[in-house]
Each structure stands twice: as C-alpha cells, then as structure tokens.
Amino acid sequence: MSIDRLADLVAASSRIVAFTGAGVSTESGIPDFRSPGGVWDRFNPNEFTFQNFMGSEAGRRRYWELGRTTFPVIRRAEPNPAHHALVTLWRLGKLDCVITQNIDNLHQRAGLPVDRVIELHGNATRARCLACERPYERERIQEWLDAGVAIPACDPPCGGIIKPRTIMFGEAMPRVELEEAERRARASDLFLVIGSSLVVYPAAYMPLHAKDAGATLAIVNLAETPHDGQADVVVRGSAAAVLAQVTERLSERPSPR
Numbered sequence: 059m060s061i062d063r064l065a066d067l068v069a070a071s072s073r074i075v076a077f078t079g080a081g082v083s084t085e086s087g088i089p090d091f092r093s094p095g096g097v098w099d100r101f102n103p104n105e106f107t108f109q110n111f112m113g114s115e116a117g118r119r120r121y122w123e124l125g126r127t128t129f130p131v132i133r134r135a136e137p138n139p140a141h142h143a144l145v146t147l148w149r150l151g152k153l154d155c156v157i158t159q160n161i162d163n164l165h166q167r168a169g170l171p172v173d174r175v176i177e178l179h180g181n182a183t184r185a186r187c188l189a190c191e192r193p194y195e196r197e198r199i200q201e202w203l204d205a206g207v208a209i210p211a212c213d214p215p216c217g218g219i220i221k222p223r224t225i226m227f228g229e230a231m232p233r234v235e236l237e238e239a240e241r242r243a244r245a246s247d248l249f250l251v252i253g254s255s256l257v258v259y260p261a262a263y264m265p266l267h268a269k270d271a272g273a274t275l276a277i278v279n280l281a282e283t284p285h286d287g288q289a290d291v292v293v294r295g296s297a298a299a300v301l302a303q304v305t306e307r308l309s310e311r312p313s314p315r
C-alpha cells in the first residue's frame with residue numbers, strides 16, 4: 059500500500075521538507091480554492107488583485123469587505139492532525155522545514171518554530187502600513203472593520219494604506235522566501251507535498267527543484283496533481299488521516315540504536 063511505502067520513506071529520511079497547500083487546512087475548517095464549494099465558487103479572483111487594492115479606494119473597500127468575512131474563518135480554525143504530525147516529525151529530528159502556500163498561521167500555532175516555516179504567500183494574521191511600515195495585528199484591524207471602518211488607515215499622523223501581509227494576486231512573490239525555499243527543497247532527502255493542487259507557480263516548481271537535486275518526491279492529496287507522474291509515491295487521501303497514520307507507524311518501529 060502507498061501509505062506503507064510513505065511511512066518507510068519517512069522512516070529512512072532525515073531532511074524532510076514538507077510543502078503544504080490549502081488542502082492541509084481544509085480539515086481545520088478553512089476551505090481551499092479549487093475543490094467544489096471552494097473560495098473560487100463564491101468570489102471572482104480578478105476583483106481582488108494587488109493592482110485593484112493599490113489603485114483605488116473602491117478596490118480597497120471591496121477587499122476589506124471580503125476580508126472582514128474571511129478572517130473569522132482563519133481566526134477560529136485550530137491546527138488538525140496533519141499540522142500536528144509535521145510537528146512530531148520536527149521533534150523527531152526528521153523535518154527540516156515546511157514551505158507553505160497557506161496564509162493561516164496554523165503550522166506555527168501547532169508548534170513549529172517560526173524559523174521552520176517558509177511562507178510563500180504571506181500571513182493573514184498580520185498587517186502593515188505601507189507608508190511607515192508600522193505593524194498591525196490583523197485582529198485589531200478586524201475590530202475596526204466590525205466597528206464600521208470601511209478602509210483601515212494607519213494611526214495619525216501617518217494615515218498610510220494598511221495592507222494585510224499576504225501576497226495578493228498580481229503582487230510580486232517574496233524574493234528571500236522563494237530563494238530560501240528553493241535552497242531547502244534542493245537540500246531535502248524527502249520532499250513531501252501535502253494538500254496542494256500544484257498549479258500555482260512559482261510555488262509549484264518546488265517539487266521539481268527537489269526532484270532535480272535528487273530528493274525522493276511524495277505527494278499526499280485528495281485530487282490528482284500535474285506532478286503525480288514524477289512522484290515516487292502518491293497517496294490519495296485526507297492529509298490528516300494519512301499523516302497521523304504515518305507518525306503512528308513511526309512510533310511503532312523500534313528506535314534506531
């Protein structure tokens with residue numbers, strides 16, 4: 059069975075890099091983008107671009123209208139067994155880092171140290187003034203939105219545009235994170251994709267960088283991905299169930315002397 063093969067590969071590895079997408083957090087109650095009922099069934103992505111946000115007050119008003127309804131979903135979500143299993147792998151000294159496309163902060167909330175999580179698309183729990191760079195907790199912005207503020211602005215006298223620390227559509231990817239992710243992917247012995255459709259680039263190049271540098275590639279996902287053909291093992295299943303089984307099997311093995 060593919061899950062046994064995955065458990066064997068994890069047992070034999072010591073520099074695992076996990077690459078996670080929205081699918082690792084659906085079992086925490088945060089919908090992904092592309093599954094039926096996902097975010098793109100309800101909103102038009104073309105409306106929520108960086109250019110629309112920066113270009114007009116109307117664009118920012120529309121963005122924050124959506125943000126006011128989506129942030130509570132992230133705020134009430136709890137890490138699930140898949141997030142916890144990755145922390146277990148880190149504690150066992152097997153996991154180098156997690157490269158994530160997610161913006162939900164759940165890997166850190168599960169217990170992974172901040173420096174073990176490379177966020178390619180930013181983090182929705184924080185915001186920042188684009189003029190003076192003053193940081194804001196997204197929680198505080200939510201209080202303003204709930205009190206009727208339509209477009210949050212930096213405290214006086216600055217008054218600058220506040221933007222969530224997520225990478226919006228049309229916005230440049232974070233160069234430092236991207237370079238670090240590629241470096242760690244290439245240094246991994248097992249590259250473990252969990253819950254990603256692998257269609258959003260340049261993030262989706264990461265498994266190919268890893269494979270190119272000699273890593274074993276494993277993919278755990280409910281649906282097919284374009285990189286399945288290059289994977290050494292594909293497990294078609296729920297991230298939480300599969301990862302929990304893998305760590306359970308590891309704990310049943312005799313520890314190496």
Ligand code: NAD
Pocket residue numbers: 078079080081082083084085088089090091092093096097159160161162179252253254255256257258278279280281282295296297298
């Ligand atoms: P995606 O929506 O394109 O794909 C998610 C994949 O996960 C799908 O192939 C789906 O079949 C699979 N999946 C769903 N539930 C699963 C489960 N329980 N177990 C295993 N697989 C499961 O997501 P993506 O590849 O991350 O890329 C889309 C973009 O969406 C990313 O840029 C990310 O920033 C953003 N996003 C993030 C969140 C979040 O932070 N939680 C949520 C939605 C979207």
